[in-house]
Amino acid sequence: MEQFSNRVEREMLEFKAREERMGILFPSDDVKDSPLLSEKVKHFAYLLSKFKATENPDELYLLKRIQIEKEKLEKVLYPNRFVHLLRKTFHILTAEDRHSASFQKKSLKSREKLFDAVQSAGFKIPREKMLQELESGRDRFTVLVSNYENEKEHMDHQLLFVKDISGGYSFEGFKTSLHYESSSESFREHFFGNVPTSYNTREAYHLLSGRAVEKDGSYIQLDLNDRNAEGSYRIKEFRSDYGFDLKNAIERLPLKDKNADKIDELEKALRNGEAVTAVLEVKEREYSFTLTANPQFKTVDIYDGNLKKINLSALRGRNIKNEKQKTGAAKKNVRQKNKRAVRIQ
Known part of the structure; x- marks a missing residue:
């Protein structure tokens, strides 16, 4: 142009x-x-x-x-x-x-x-840099911003600004790339426009990580296996009438801490797309797992320390099996001790 x-x-x-x-x-x-x-x-x-x-x-x-x-x-x-x-x-x-x-x-x-819209989206851009771009008078321009989410992931953002018919500028949205330090070729990219729904950097991170975020009463999730012509992911939306009851899904979990305030904090974090660490009690044993909301299957997903998905029913079954094995082994040891005792006599 x-x-x-x-x-x-x-x-x-x-x-x-x-x-x-x-x-x-x-x-x-x-x-x-x-x-x-x-x-x-x-x-x-x-x-x-x-x-x-x-x-x-x-x-x-x-x-x-x-x-x-x-x-x-x-x-x-x-x-x-x-x-x-x-x-x-x-x-x-x-x-x-x-x-x-x-x-x-x-x-x-x-x-x-314009500055308020950029700050609301979670971007910290020097005011002088923005003013310099605005004074350029170009029809459109982009501002680049990068940040690390943790030691293994960083995000690159391209903020898009477009001049309107009155001569002012509007913040159209941002294209974000989530990169993984373990692989130079592994990244996910999506354009988060401000219409009809606006997003912030935290929501962009959670969505590109594959998690769901609640927006305006609906859960939004990216289909990481399907892209459109522009290279962005297809958006999956689960409205309130879809039937996902997050609070009920949380209550079904064998949480160690069932304090009402803690439950509310957990629910709020999951609605925001967070991956939350929680302690579950299964057969009088405690496990530390990571929880995420899964509106599509109307449940809360459970992951271990290696991010391997855990089936709670199977976990309970394994514990029952382990208890039986331990009981059987204990009885066997008693019988062997009795046999040895008889032999000694």
Whole structure:
């Protein structure tokens, strides 16, 4: 995509393109009509105010040309010499001040909204870096951010910003790659757009790790075996009417700590997509496992220290079997001791 270093030229071309589109939609409009010429004069005044502090030679030259064109249009709009001079000495000056103040206010509000959106998504970008990109005037730009989740995983983010028709910028979302230090070729990548649902960096990490995250009453999960044409994963959504009751699934677990507050903390963490460590009691023995929510199968998954999935029923069965084996071995030892005792006698 072509990028202009001359910001004034960019905005002039955008205005011209907008005029041409309006001409197609409203072919009966006469560009010489006073209301349309007035809007053009206002736009020229806006550009003169917006870029009056520029030091770019090309922009300065174009601003001079805009000033000349603006004066020509004003003579057409106000042919009476007295009215024209009066307006030029009074009304135009105050109008330009209003345009300048209005632009500064809108620009500041738009930028603060943009900074808030970026921070809400969990990104810490130096304000100076963002301002530098915003001042570039490009149609779109990306900001790169990287961070380590732990000693084995790191994430690379590409934040996308797009210029809208008013000249302001919006935060469209971010493309995130989850990399594993154990393999230079092993990574997962997905674009998290802000429409219809916005995401933050923590949610992106959990989703790329294969876990489900609750958003607006539904559970969202990425299908890591299915990608779309853009290379992002297909999204699986499990709405409330799907029937997954996380609280009930947790209550079925043989948790050692059944304190109500602890249960609520566990439920909240699982809803957020966390992998939570918890202690389970099976046949009077304690096991430390990692738990994750599995809305598709309406359960809570259990993993051991090697991230191997554990079947709770099988675990209980193995313990029963182990107890029987221990009991049988104990009885055998008693019989052998009795035999040896008889032999000694």
